[in-house]
Amino acid sequence: MAEHLLEVRDLSVEFHTLAGTVKAVQNVSWYLDRGETLAILGESGSGKSVSASAIMNLIDMPPGKITSGTILFNGRDMLKMTPEERRAINGAKIAMIFQDPLAHLNPVYPVGWQIAEMMTTHGKPGAESSARALELLKRVGIPEPEAAMRKYPFQFSGGQRQRLMIAMAIACKPDILIADEPTTALDVTVQAQVLALLEELQRETGMGLLLITHDLGVVAEIANRVVVMNSGHIVETGNAAEVYRNPQHAYTKKLIDAAPGKGDIPAERERQGEPLLKAVGLKKRYGSFHALKGVEFSIMPGETVAVVGESGSGKSTLARAIVRLDDPQEGQVLYRGNDLLAMSPREVFGLRRDLQMVFQDPTQSLNPRMSVFRLISEAWVIHPDILPKAKWKERVAELLVKVGLKPDMADRYPHQFSGGQRQRIAIARALAMEPKLIVCDEAVSALDVSIQAQVIALLDGLRREFGLSYLFIAHDLPVVRDFADRVIVMKAGEIVEEGTVRQIFDAPRHPYTQALLAASLDPDPEVQAARRSACHSNKGLVSA
Amino acid sequence: MKSFIGKRAIASGVSLVVLIVIVFFLSRLTGDPTNLYLPIDATQEMRDQFRQMHGFNDPLIVQFGRYVMDLVQGNFGNSLRQARPAMDVVLEAFTWTLWLAVITMVLVTIAAIVIGSLAAFRVGGVFDRIATFFSLIGAAAPDFWVAIVAIVIFAVNLHVLPTSGTGSVWHWVLPVGVLFIRPFGLILQVVRGSMISVLSSAYVKTARAKGVQSRSIIFVHGLRNAMLPVITVIGDQAAAILNGAVVVETVFGFPGIGKLMIDSILLRDFAVVLAVIMVSALAIFIMNLLIDLAYALLDPRIRY
Numbered sequence: 001m002a003e004h005l006l007e008v009r010d011l012s013v014e015f016h017t018l019a020g021t022v023k024a025v026q027n028v029s030w031y032l033d034r035g036e037t038l039a040i041l042g043e044s045g046s047g048k049s050v051s052a053s054a055i056m057n058l059i060d061m062p063p064g065k066i067t068s069g070t071i072l073f074n075g076r077d078m079l080k081m082t083p084e085e086r087r088a089i090n091g092a093k094i095a096m097i098f099q100d101p102l103a104h105l106n107p108v109y110p111v112g113w114q115i116a117e118m119m120t121t122h123g124k125p126g127a128e129s130s131a132r133a134l135e136l137l138k139r140v141g142i143p144e145p146e147a148a149m150r151k152y153p154f155q156f157s158g159g160q161r162q163r164l165m166i167a168m169a170i171a172c173k174p175d176i177l178i179a180d181e182p183t184t185a186l187d188v189t190v191q192a193q194v195l196a197l198l199e200e201l202q203r204e205t206g207m208g209l210l211l212i213t214h215d216l217g218v219v220a221e222i223a224n225r226v227v228v229m230n231s232g233h234i235v236e237t238g239n240a241a242e243v244y245r246n247p248q249h250a251y252t253k254k255l256i257d258a259a260p261g262k263g264d265i266p267a268e269r270e271r272q273g274e275p276l277l278k279a280v281g282l283k284k285r286y287g288s289f290h291a292l293k294g295v296e297f298s299i300m301p302g303e304t305v306a307v308v309g310e311s312g313s314g315k316s317t318l319a320r321a322i323v324r325l326d327d328p329q330e331g332q333v334l335y336r337g338n339d340l341l342a343m344s345p346r347e348v349f350g351l352r353r354d355l356q357m358v359f360q361d362p363t364q365s366l367n368p369r370m371s372v373f374r375l376i377s378e379a380w381v382i383h384p385d386i387l388p389k390a391k392w393k394e395r396v397a398e399l400l401v402k403v404g405l406k407p408d409m410a411d412r413y414p415h416q417f418s419g420g421q422r423q424r425i426a427i428a429r430a431l432a433m434e435p436k437l438i439v440c441d442e443a444v445s446a447l448d449v450s451i452q453a454q455v456i457a458l459l460d461g462l463r464r465e466f467g468l469s470y471l472f473i474a475h476d477l478p479v480v481r482d483f484a485d486r487v488i489v490m491k492a493g494e495i496v497e498e499g500t501v502r503q504i505f506d507a508p509r510h511p512y513t514q515a516l517l518a519a520s521l522d523p524d525p526e527v528q529a530a531r532r533s534a535c536h537s538n539k540g541l542v543s544a
Numbered sequence: 545m546k547s548f549i550g551k552r553a554i555a556s557g558v559s560l561v562v563l564i565v566i567v568f569f570l571s572r573l574t575g576d577p578t579n580l581y582l583p584i585d586a587t588q589e590m591r592d593q594f595r596q597m598h599g600f601n602d603p604l605i606v607q608f609g610r611y612v613m614d615l616v617q618g619n620f621g622n623s624l625r626q627a628r629p630a631m632d633v634v635l636e637a638f639t640w641t642l643w644l645a646v647i648t649m650v651l652v653t654i655a656a657i658v659i660g661s662l663a664a665f666r667v668g669g670v671f672d673r674i675a676t677f678f679s680l681i682g683a684a685a686p687d688f689w690v691a692i693v694a695i696v697i698f699a700v701n702l703h704v705l706p707t708s709g710t711g712s713v714w715h716w717v718l719p720v721g722v723l724f725i726r727p728f729g730l731i732l733q734v735v736r737g738s739m740i741s742v743l744s745s746a747y748v749k750t751a752r753a754k755g756v757q758s759r760s761i762i763f764v765h766g767l768r769n770a771m772l773p774v775i776t777v778i779g780d781q782a783a784a785i786l787n788g789a790v791v792v793e794t795v796f797g798f799p800g801i802g803k804l805m806i807d808s809i810l811l812r813d814f815a816v817v818l819a820v821i822m823v824s825a826l827a828i829f830i831m832n833l834l835i836d837l838a839y840a841l842l843d844p845r846i847r848y
Binding site: 056057058086087088089090091092095096098100103104105106107108109110117118121122152154165168 | 745746747749750751752753754755756757760765768769842843844845
């Protein structure tokens with residue numbers, strides 16, 4: 001048997017918790033060779049990160065326990081090494097970067113010091129380490145590298161922070177780089193840049209790249225081979241393009257089917273009659289920062305309008321302004337012709353039930369001390385005219401069924417549900433008001449792909465059943481393509497382009513829209529490869 | 545930074561003025577000190593003369609006006625008891641207390657940080673359990689009781705340490721030791737808790753992935769982040785000692801500001817009481833500034 005650079009054989013890891021033993025991964029085997037990119041693909045809870053944690057000796061034992069297996073690095077079993085030997089490998093031979101670079105960089109030390117520490121830890125003299133840290137900052141494209149050495153993590157943007165993490169990880173020229181969801185928290189254009197940087201560095205150094213991700217698009221863009229994991233088991237493994245084209249396992253098929261942004265764009269509906277909601281000249285400043293610079297758009301009854309844009313574009317400020325969570329300084333929000341912003345609090349109260357909001361993180365937006373019944377029926381406590389108290393129980397049960405949950409779940413509390421289920425509860429809560437318009441602020445962004453597809457299908461069904469309108473705030477373009485009628489593209493507080501889904505996706509006019517679409521990753525490796533070669537031929541498009 | 549200190553100074557100055565007014569009038573309400581200072585068989589003439597000399601015959605408001613006028617000229621009045629400027633008496637006592645506070649808090653800080661950090665590294669381990677056990681006892685122990693028991697054991701029975709007073713290094717051991725116990729218990733708990741949450745943070749995971757040694761993870765990556773909540777508590781505890789460790793200073797006959805304060809109140813030595821309050825207030829003000837500076841020094845996010 002040929003020797004691999006890194007090979008995981010028959011690895012099983014358990015975690016002992018109060019609720020019992022959780023088998024995080026069972027009999028997992030895979031290998032990684034020099035110069036190749038292996039992706040471990042899976043949804044949350046699939047155990048996709050566990051083998052990487054075992055490699056880096058990051059599993060806390062207890063509660064964790066490695067019950068079987070070997071991890072061979074250059075032919076030696078890492079699990080039989082002393083802690084001292086493991087530490088000599090960590091960072092020097094195998095380095096790792098993580099999903100949230102702000103949390104993973106020490107907030108109180110300058111980044112130059114943190115990068116240099118990687119080298120001093122592994123025996124390089126201080127002065128030499130600092131010089132190399134500066135070199136690395138230049139290499140990963142941090143502007144003004146000399147000044148950046150003395151800056152702190154919070155003074156950089158999200159994309160720059162991930163570049164800093166990468167600079168730190170490659171400082172000792174490791175044989176293997178493990179990247180755990182490296183681009184999940186980043187905007188699409190920044191994601192494209194970071195993935196391109198990883199590929200370049202890999203070509204330069206010939207290191208093996210292990211990429212842990214939930215995103216088929218990332219796999220398509222960068223991976224040679226893919227390992228698909230589901231609830232602690234490997235369900236399928238093989239060449240990335242082949243697995244996409246010809247998935248063997250039912251779970252892989254389901255995952256690929258759930259990926260948004262495929263198939264035909266639904267037929268356009270005619271816009272006629274009076275708009276349900278119309279925003280005119282909305283302006284919002286926070287100090288000297290202009291979050292909204294005169295935004296105008298309208299939503300027809302039964303229509304879904306998506307707002308897309310990167311972080312800082314003002315899309316969330318817009319959502320909050322529409323439901324008057326945050327009053328803009330100038331402009332009008334006309335709901336059926338009446339200006340919401342000019343209304344007295346009493347008048348707004350009457351309209352509140354027509355305008356509801358579903359937030360990004362249901363864990364934070366649902367009160368953890370209230371049962372599902374109370375969370376949903378609270379709507380009727382505040383607006384008693386909707387429903388007499390005698391019917392509350394019945395109606396909560398109905399709503400739960402409507403969003404795909406069970407009536408007997410009404411007595412449970414939010415923490416007893418999964419993320420997707422919690423978002424369904426948040427939707428049921430919004431529906432209890434019998435609204436006309438629901439503002440969804442990144443409502444499906446935090447959900448796994450298959451759950452995301454279910455929630456989108458749910459929202460779509462409710463639209464057809466009740467004639468609801470949605471203002472759908474998102475950064476994920478494929479989801480928008482599947483779900484929306486119209487798309488508004490925002491950048492720096494302004495609408496740069498507006499049109500139907502077909503207009504925006506098939507014939508984008510504004511360069512920013514084009515850049516967004518170009519950076520958005522397609523789940524099909526062949527499509528991605530074709531785009532990449534096209535992109536290389538007219539470089540500069542994505543360098544935002 | 546300058547404007548920040550300025551604002552703080554104004555706010556503290558205002559509260560100090562209010563405090564002086566309240567204490568001035570409240571203390572005079574306790575009665576005339578004449579009876580406490582003159583012998584029981586003093587004649588009415590002598591009493592009148594004493595009152596006349598110290599201005600106790602004038603209406604309160606006139607006495608207050610005179611006090612403020614003197615204050616503006618930097619005169620804090622004279623101590624009735626010691627017949628010399630009140631501020632001299634207070635500064636002398638304050639120097640003793642300052643040393644007591646500094647020595648105690650330096651020892652407490654070092655011990656609590658080292659032991660608390662090590663306890664946090666293996667939560668639930670033997671070391672953690674022992675440290676937690678003693679720190680909880682320390683935080684709960686009443687100092688008057690500990691002080692008396694310490695005198696009984698070390699001075700009365702073992703004869704290894706003096707019971708009270710000053711004069712040698714050995715006189716410091718019992719007061720410092722007794723004052724050490726409660727802040728040590730409290731701060732150790734805060735260090736431990738803060739360190740536990742820091743050690744489970746993402747950046748500590750990064751440090752482990754870098755191969756950084758455990759010692760550096762605790763004392764380089766962890767400690768500086770864990771210190772922020774700890775500093776506040778250190779400041780509180782130091783302020784408590786500076787403000788007068790009344791019980792401990794009295795039990796050990798230690799000539800500090802706490803003992804001076806209680807003696808002056810009992811003997812209606814008004815000028816000294818007011819001077820003690822002013823000096824303590826200034827000390828607390830400087831203390832809080834130092835804490836804020838320490839915050840900014842430790843956490844760049846506050847600095848910028």
